[in-house]
Amino acid sequence: LSDKSLTGSAGGGNNRMKFNILPLAFFIGIIVSPARAELYFNPRFLSDDPEAVADLSAFTQGQELPPGVYRVDIYLNDTYISTRDVQFQMSQDGKQLAPCLSPEHMSAMG
Numbered sequence: 519l520s521d522k523s524l525t526g527s528a529g530g531g532n533n534r535m536k537f538n539i540l541p542l543a544f545f546i547g548i549i550v551s552p553a554r555a556e557l558y559f560n561p562r563f564l565s566d567d568p569e570a571v572a573d574l575s576a577f578t579q580g581q582e583l584p585p586g587v588y589r590v591d592i593y594l595n596d597t598y599i600s601t602r603d604v605q606f607q608m609s610q611d612g613k614q615l616a617p618c619l620s621p622e623h624m625s626a627m628g
Contacts, residue, residue, distance in 0.1 A: 583615060590617075592627060599627050 561571050585607050592599040605618040 585615060594627055 562568065565571060583606070587603050587605050589601060590604050591601050592604075606615040607618055608614070609616040
């Protein structure tokens with residue numbers, strides 16, 4: 519190998535290829551650490567009454583429904599059992615809703 523091939527000179531002269539490091543560093547910074555912005559929807563847009571603002575915090579955390587009482591159809595082994603109101607609370611790990619069924623409810627379902 520000759521010195522010319524190692525130094526990166528073009529055309530046999532003393533012109534060396536120069537790299538501007540700033541755009542390269544900027545480009546690598548964008549690829550390596552993308553920013554993550556949190557989305558926020560102001561629930562005050564849904565109502566003219568400030569007292570009637572809905573709590574949408576459950577939806578921003580990936581939950582589809584907040585804890586509460588819901589009317590649900592209950593199936594056991596793909597067989598319809600009944601429709602009833604069931605209390606749902608957050609699971610112990612706080613990641614999903616879980617039904618609160620008493621032993622009486624369980625025995626009534628079979």
